[in-house]
Amino acid sequence: MLIESLPTREREKGHENGREKGSDFSELSRRITDAGLLRRRPLYYTLRFGAVALALGGGVAAFLTLGNSWSQLLVAVALAVVFGQLGLAAHDLAHRQVFSRRRPSETGGLLVANLLLGMSYGWWMNKHTRHHANPNHEGKDPDVSPDILVWSRRQASKAEGLPRFVGKHQAALFFPLLTLEGLNLSFSSFRALRSPSMKRPVLEGTLLVAHFVLYFGGLFTVLSPGKALAFIAVHQGLFGIYLGSVFAPNHKGMPMIEEGTRLDFLRRQVLTSRNVRGGVLVDAFMGGLNYQIEHHLFPSMPTPALGRAQVITERYCAELGVPYCQTGLLASHREALRHLRSVGQPLRDAR
Incomplete structure (x- = not known):
């Protein structure tokens, strides 16, 4: 779906003379600030990160206790969820939702992303920053660049x-x-170490190597080769599905x-983003990214404030007449899959 499919009135509002439309966001920002929704929430993040750390420690302890057993596949399932939560923690650190200062945010991000997840913090942050600046913009948003998948009929035609x-x-x-x-995130991370944009390639590379030495070393020391490979397949496979289920909607x-x-x-930000309803369980599963519209408007807003911000933002968009998309989790996946099928239609027709 291209931006021309939106009402002409909405497209024209983006570049009206007279009242500068940047003031629309300024007014929303004032309301959000007055509500105190940009304040840091140290207690929340202490409890949340503490729970994730305990879950990770429990998973490692269970792994060491079970030894060379096929029951380890249950540990692989549990650790896939823990790794997903670590990815969400790295995301919040990168956006300075946890700490207001750069140094502790970067330190935490490097430890969580590189050492614990095996993903380059610097590479991912560069990519994600470009996505936030131009979401769903062909040629500018790396998340819709044609790679294995195509995201528009224009990309499909080429x-x-x-x-x-x-x-x-x-x-x-x-x-x-x-x-x-x-596995793709890890591969891309190692490949990015040679990029001129990487600020600390030696540090990031060292942490990445340390991660995989511990990961593969632990697996092949405790498990037989067959069980170790099965563990990797279950763990990495479910971890990837978890990440995709959080980010795709x-x-x-x-x-x-265009x-x-x-x-x-x-x-x-609003017209290209979709919120996902679902209550506390969806909030926990998606780490607050179900409030995607508010997150894109206020990237440094702490996760527990996003729910209140959603109410304010939806009402404000209604005042402006700006379409505001919000749906359920399953419906959001149906819409995403329907879009993928639609943009692939020219390739099927060509066959």
Whole structure:
């Protein structure tokens, strides 16, 4: 879906003269600030990160206790969830939701992402910052760059090789491909160490190597080769599906912005993002990213404040007449998969 599919009135609002539309966000920001929703929540993050640390410690203890047993596959399932929560913790640290200062945020991010997850904090932060600046913008948002999957019919028309083959069936292949996402993040992290944009390649590389020495060393020391490989398949596969289930509902299937389209900050973030309803369980599962609209408008807002911000933002968008998308978790996945199938249609027709 391209941004032209939105009402013409909304597209024109992005570049009206007279009242500068940046003031729309300024007014929302004032309301959010007056409500005290940008204050740090040290107690919340102490309890949350403490719970994740206990879960990680419990998983490691269970692994060492069970020894060379097929019951370790249950540990692999549990640790996939813990790794997903670690990924959400690294995300919050990168956005300075936990600490207001850069140094402790970076230190925490390097330890959680590189050492515990095996993912480069510097590489991911660079990629994610570009995504936040231009969500769903072809050519600017790395999350919708054509790689294995295609995200627009324009990309499908230019696809060659493997993306062309996968694009024909990408809706059906989406979740199977997610099983490789954890390994893909690690591979991309090592590859990025040679990039000029990497600020601390030696430090990040050392932490990444330490992670995999501990990870593979522990698995192949305690388990037989067959059980170790099975553990890796279950753990990494479910970890990738968890990550994809958290991030895919947020923007996939929402309007894609073409080059040259002008939108103010508020509309650029709101029109390309989708919130997911579901209560406390969805909040915990998605780490607050189910409030994707509010997160994109206020990236440094602590997770527990997003629910109250959602009410304020939805009402404000209604005042402005800006479409505000919110749906259930299963419905959000249906919309994302429907979009993937739709943009792959030209490839199926060409066959």
